[in-house]
Amino acid sequence: MANWKKITRRSFMVLGAAVAGGAAFGVYKVTEVPPNPLQAAAGAVPLNPWVIINADGVTVIAPRAEMGQGISTTLAALVAEELDVDWAQVRVLHGPPAQAYFNAGFVDRMSNVPDFINASAPKSHNAIMAAVPKIFSMQLTGGSTGAIGGFEQMRLAGATAREALKAAAAQRLGVSADQLKTEAGMVIGSQSFTYAELAEEAVALVPSDVPLRDPSSWRYLGKPMPRLDMEAKSTGTAQFGIDTWLPGMKFATVRMNPKRGGAMKGFDPAPAMDIAGVEKVIDLGTGIAVVASNTWSAIQAAALVEIDWGHADYPTDSEKMMVRIERAFLEEADSRLRDDGDVQTELAKGGLIEAEYRIPFLAHAAMEPLNAVAWLKADGTLEIWCGNQAPIMTRDACAAAVGLEADKVTLHTPVMGGGFGGRTDTVPAVLAAKVALELRGTPVKVTWSREEDMTQDYYRPAAIARLTGRLDGQKATALWGKTAVPSAARNALNRMLGFAPPGPDRGSVEGGFDQPYGIPNYRYDGHISDLSVPLGFWRSVGNSMNAFFLESFIDEMAHAAGADPLAFRLELMEATHAPSAAVLAKVRDMSGWDALKRPGFGRGVAFCYSFGTPTAQVLEVQETADGIRMTRAWIACDPGLALDPSIIEAQMTGAMVYGLSAAVQGAITFADQQVVETNFYDYEPLRMQNTPSFEVAILQNNGKFGHMGGVGEPGTPPAAPALANALFDLTGRRGRSLPLGQEFDFAA
Amino acid sequence: MTIQLTVNGAALTVDLPGDVPLLWALRDGLGMTGTKFGCGVAACGACTVLVDGAAVRSCQMPIGEVTGQITTIEGLGQPGNLALIQQAWIKHQVAQCGYCQSGQIMQATALLAENPAPSDSDIDAAMQGNLCRCGTYPRIRAAIHEAAQMMKAG
Numbered sequence: 001m002a003n004w005k006k007i008t009r010r011s012f013m014v015l016g017a018a019v020a021g022g023a024a025f026g027v028y029k030v031t032e033v034p035p036n037p038l039q040a041a042a043g044a045v046p047l048n049p050w051v052i053i054n055a056d057g058v059t060v061i062a063p064r065a066e067m068g069q070g071i072s073t074t075l076a077a078l079v080a081e082e083l084d085v086d087w088a089q090v091r092v093l094h095g096p097p098a099q100a101y102f103n104a105g106f107v108d109r110m111s112n113v114p115d116f117i118n119a120s121a122p123k124s125h126n127a128i129m130a131a132v133p134k135i136f137s138m139q140l141t142g143g144s145t146g147a148i149g150g151f152e153q154m155r156l157a158g159a160t161a162r163e164a165l166k167a168a169a170a171q172r173l174g175v176s177a178d179q180l181k182t183e184a185g186m187v188i189g190s191q192s193f194t195y196a197e198l199a200e201e202a203v204a205l206v207p208s209d210v211p212l213r214d215p216s217s218w219r220y221l222g223k224p225m226p227r228l229d230m231e232a233k234s235t236g237t238a239q240f241g242i243d244t245w246l247p248g249m250k251f252a253t254v255r256m257n258p259k260r261g262g263a264m265k266g267f268d269p270a271p272a273m274d275i276a277g278v279e280k281v282i283d284l285g286t287g288i289a290v291v292a293s294n295t296w297s298a299i300q301a302a303a304l305v306e307i308d309w310g311h312a313d314y315p316t317d318s319e320k321m322m323v324r325i326e327r328a329f330l331e332e333a334d335s336r337l338r339d340d341g342d343v344q345t346e347l348a349k350g351g352l353i354e355a356e357y358r359i360p361f362l363a364h365a366a367m368e369p370l371n372a373v374a375w376l377k378a379d380g381t382l383e384i385w386c387g388n389q390a391p392i393m394t395r396d397a398c399a400a401a402v403g404l405e406a407d408k409v410t411l412h413t414p415v416m417g418g419g420f421g422g423r424t425d426t427v428p429a430v431l432a433a434k435v436a437l438e439l440r441g442t443p444v445k446v447t448w449s450r451e452e453d454m455t456q457d458y459y460r461p462a463a464i465a466r467l468t469g470r471l472d473g474q475k476a477t478a479l480w481g482k483t484a485v486p487s488a489a490r491n492a493l494n495r496m497l498g499f500a501p502p503g504p505d506r507g508s509v510e511g512g513f514d515q516p517y518g519i520p521n522y523r524y525d526g527h528i529s530d531l532s533v534p535l536g537f538w539r540s541v542g543n544s545m546n547a548f549f550l551e552s553f554i555d556e557m558a559h560a561a562g563a564d565p566l567a568f569r570l571e572l573m574e575a576t577h578a579p580s581a582a583v584l585a586k587v588r589d590m591s592g593w594d595a596l597k598r599p600g601f602g603r604g605v606a607f608c609y610s611f612g613t614p615t616a617q618v619l620e621v622q623e624t625a626d627g628i629r630m631t632r633a634w635i636a637c638d639p640g641l642a643l644d645p646s647i648i649e650a651q652m653t654g655a656m657v658y659g660l661s662a663a664v665q666g667a668i669t670f671a672d673q674q675v676v677e678t679n680f681y682d683y684e685p686l687r688m689q690n691t692p693s694f695e696v697a698i699l700q701n702n703g704k705f706g707h708m709g710g711v712g713e714p715g716t717p718p719a720a721p722a723l724a725n726a727l728f729d730l731t732g733r734r735g736r737s738l739p740l741g742q743e744f745d746f747a748a
Numbered sequence: 749m750t751i752q753l754t755v756n757g758a759a760l761t762v763d764l765p766g767d768v769p770l771l772w773a774l775r776d777g778l779g780m781t782g783t784k785f786g787c788g789v790a791a792c793g794a795c796t797v798l799v800d801g802a803a804v805r806s807c808q809m810p811i812g813e814v815t816g817q818i819t820t821i822e823g824l825g826q827p828g829n830l831a832l833i834q835q836a837w838i839k840h841q842v843a844q845c846g847y848c849q850s851g852q853i854m855q856a857t858a859l860l861a862e863n864p865a866p867s868d869s870d871i872d873a874a875m876q877g878n879l880c881r882c883g884t885y886p887r888i889r890a891a892i893h894e895a896a897q898m899m900k901a902g
């Protein structure tokens with residue numbers, strides 16, 4: 001994979017032709033088994049790409065990156081369930097860049113059919129699509145797909161390893177393997193052996209396929225497992241990328257053009273060189289790096305470098321950007337992914353409800369600022385440590401940046417101090433590699449200041465939506481949603497791959513077009529804006545935008561109909577998708593919805609079916625002397641099969657906090673082409689004292705058995721509309737622009 | 749410039765300019781990476797350590813001005829020898845990404861030393877400077893109450 005971009009582009013084109021023509025895609029490639037990237041070492045025998053047998057237990061190699069979502073624990077539990085090891089014997093590490101670690105779960109994100117329809121369709125209905133993640137070596141963490149992609153793969157990894165170990169013991173004992181059993185890391189027969197004793201003999205005996213255990217026998221899956229990273233994260237011993245520490249290493253920071261994409265016309269490093277500890281200022285083309293004896297001195301010095309920045313090719317400020325986005329409404333819709341019934345005829349009957357909503361850009365603002373460690377060694381190889389969501393792409397981008405073949409680059413993917421979609425880009429690793437090129441032989445840690453992290457982010461786009469609806473009595477008969485937005489997916493894919501697949505842009509309308517509301521005339525359009533501000537994938541992507549638009553508007557329709565907003569939703573959903581209706585009913589019951597309405601309090605409900613998981617939330621707000629407080633929140637979700645209820649509860653809660661943080665006061669704005677907000681004092685998330693209490697219910701009705709929705713993102717989309725709807729209930733004022741803190745007085 | 753620091757009971761020497769904040773002396777000078785960099789302006793609490801038992805933001809304290817005993821997360825308890833508060837954190841499975849948790853635990857340690865039975869509003873007041881982007885606040889609250897109970901039980 002020397003030239004990832006070129007190969008991927010060509011392959012996508014071939015795929016496009018294959019899908020369009022209905023032809024079988026290169027069969028040998030679909031069935032080919034990717035090679036095992038793991039090599040044996042003293043006391044460590046890999047039986048397949050996911051299982052290493054050690055003297056004192058097993059090491060599970062996780063194909064997905066851990067950024068807090070708990071995936072490493074769940075992937076390890078899937079292996080342990082089949083391998084018969086005690087939980088205390090299990091360790092987990094992230095795998096190297098390798099095709100074997102492709103993410104089969106991405107298939108679930110490749111359809112433009114609403115998920116609530118797909119969930120009940122047969123799983124492998126399209127073998128060509130199912131092979132895509134493997135063929136394209138999609139070693140990606142994202143899209144709430146980790147457990148979905150690992151569900152069969154990791155259990156199979158454990159089961160085949162177990163059978164190989166049994167076969168090795170059977171050879172030793174001269175019996176057939178089915179006379180042996182396994183337990184706590186041992187094969188037990190007339191004589192018992194530890195897995196470690198058998199591992200080397202087992203290598204040649206790994207079967208390609210074995211039956212998986214019946215779920216009724218599961219010991220670990222479906223139970224709250226102690227997270228494997230919890231002790232390290234409670235003792236300061238977890239090694240994040242930023243904690244990489246090598247003897248003799250230097251410390252650096254970067255300062256890139258704040259007018260994003262603009263040139264650097266020149267710079268004067270002299271003022272920086274006056275700072276004690278500063279060793280070097282490096283020209284990175286569109287910015288500079290400062291190398292010092294410590295990170296703080298580097299950051300102080302970088303701010304002093306006098307730089308002549310060239311301009312960006314986008315408007316000067318947020319107001320002008322919104323004008324530019326609004327202009328997209330004048331063009332014909334290019335992403336119409338839902339068009340049920342005859343919207344225009346129904347709306348022509350008049351008596352319409354109309355509303356416009358506006359939302360700002362958002363930053364990821366993970367707690368661990370962007371960083372990477374790079375070391376160009378004397379032998380010409382490059383070693384990189386960087387928390388990232390796309391190892392193969394990151395490695396290849398680093399190789400290209402310093403003129404090496406990919407096999408000369410080693411990339412480590414340490415645990416991440418938050419990701420939220422913000423560690424998909426290859427930029428941190430690539431810039432660190434470029435700094436290392438100037439410090440040949442010396443390892444260097446490059447750390448972004450918080451200000452640089454926030455102003456050089458790839459943002460959730462700003463957007464404008466216009467919705468029109470019609471009621472017949474208390475019943476919604478038509479809904480036409482239009483979202484004008486620059487495409488995050490096209491923007492990011494063009495930057496990372498050099499191209500973006502053609503066709504409708506699901507990411508711009510998801511959360512709007514794909515909801516299980518049985519409105520007979522239902523159309524949802526995306527109008528893609530040409531605004532060129534750098535964009536990326538932000539937790540729940542387009543759902544974070546369209547759920548606010550649609551769920552606010554559904555609320556407006558309910559009020560116009562004089563209906564209870566929860567009952568209004570339930571009625572629209574009951575005949576369309578029963579599991580979605582069930583989460584609404586659940587959140588109604590657990591919150592005591594009817595009793596929440598009382599003087600001084602407001603209640604809001606919102607729903608979104610995203611990443612395969614219908615999720616409903618109720619939020620209570622209270623008017624106090626200090627301002628409005630968010631007091632209590634209830635979440636009901638249905639991910640289908642729930643592999644770890646404790647992790648799911650944590651993800652649902654955290655995702656709602658993330659959404660509420662943005663809804664209350666999150667906004668990235670521009671002035672003079674530069675981002676205005678630079679740190680947590682002007683991009684302020686929720687804190688302990690203004691976070692509500694939570695109650696979470698996990699239902700398991702969705703899809704057939706084994707259907708799994710994601711859990712990392714679906715808690716975010718309903719948060720903002722639940723708050724807006726609660727504020728309307730409390731104050732009678734409808735907040736149609738985010739963040740809501742601009743119009744409403746929240747308690748600090 | 750050579751500066752003496754007492755960290756977790758040990759006298760250590762760090763060779764950095766005197767205006768470098770304690771955070772960076774710990775992380776870059778001494779390789780003690782349990783204390784985290786989050787914002788650099790005392791707005792997030794990730795860098796919280798104890799100086800003579802009081803919680804301070806180490807990103808704001810030049811090493812040339814530090815006097816007193818510094819306690820970092822490494823000094824609180826280690827795997828195999830956990831402090832009570834760390835046991836409570838594990839019992840409640842608090843951490844998600846975990847990046848802010850060193851600072852949260854140090855801040856909570858200072859709170860419990862001063863107030864062995866904090867109410868919810870005491871916890872709000874003490875912990876308001878410590879950000880968590882994963883939204884683990886409800887479990888942090890539960891773990892602090894748990895640690896208070898454990899300390900009371902001895």
